[in-house]
Amino acid sequence: MNLSNVVIILSRPEESRNVGAVCRAMANNSLKTLRIIGKKTDFNEERVRILAIHAASIWENAQFFDSITEAAKDCVLCAGTTRRRGKKRGKLLLPEEFAETASDITQNGKIAVVFGNERTGLEEEELDECTMGVTIPSSAEFGSLNLSHAVQIIAYHLYRKSQCESKKISRGSVPVSLERLGKTVTGIADSLQKIGFFKVTGRTDMEKFWTDVLSRAAISESEAAYIEKIFDKAAGLSGKLKN
Structure with missing residues (x-):
């Protein structure tokens, strides 16, 4: 601590x-x-x-x-x-x-x-x-x-x-800030909306859910980028399947 x-x-x-x-x-x-x-x-x-x-x-x-x-x-x-x-x-x-x-x-x-x-x-x-x-x-x-x-x-x-815990070793990775996490959450919501996962009216609750969960997980920059990549790729594959 x-x-x-x-x-x-x-x-x-x-x-x-x-x-x-x-x-x-x-x-x-x-x-x-x-x-x-x-x-x-x-x-x-x-x-x-x-x-x-x-x-x-x-x-x-x-x-x-x-x-x-x-x-x-x-x-x-x-x-x-x-x-x-x-x-x-x-x-x-x-x-x-x-x-x-x-x-x-x-x-x-x-x-x-x-x-x-x-x-x-x-x-x-x-x-x-x-x-x-x-x-x-x-x-x-x-x-x-x-x-x-x-x-x-x-x-x-x-x-x-x-x-x-004065002698506890650091976890070793730097977690992203809430401001940076907002970019990841927006990306997740954009991707889910593209594949028709929820209506526009449900987006706010979805973003709140992901913000709460990911903030508690204290994800690193590389993890945030990887999550964004996963959802972006999923949305892209979904678009190809529809075509």
Whole structure:
């Protein structure tokens, strides 16, 4: 586990003090990269620093974006924290399971962990921008967690995993980013559409499926190119058979 390749993304946080507390939680667990969906001018600098204390450098180096997709485009996978299961979301991993999944990938690629607004959490549209889901079990009577507490729990599991695997050998290949993976997914969808595998209306769901699956697999550049070649050739052969 390479903690320098872990990116914490806060989507639309409202309270400046919570952002400061998140910085401190990150510093407790050796995480340094913070990205925020919103504008820096939306936050009260003094309030952030009050709770960040000696972790203010994380706030000072934070980057700001307009969307989760933009903030995570250089990452291999993007995990949204949520209590909502959703019909198309698949299995939600527990924090310790997520740490296992993330461990090998962070040796050579970045991962993003996304946390939603303090009041509403991540909306459905925001979760659709993520490639997998992580959930923190909590009481059915009062399941809502403070933003910084949620970050602390996930960050702690990642930190502990890094401590347990400090001597682990790198996987040896560099996984492609989500931005690069988009090219492969588009190619797959184009090929499937050419052979009449699905109607145009089903393309979005198909692309989401392949993005989620391939991001978790953390494929390399050569693997991405090979997958593109397979689907492109299949579409070409299908066209010849029709003629």
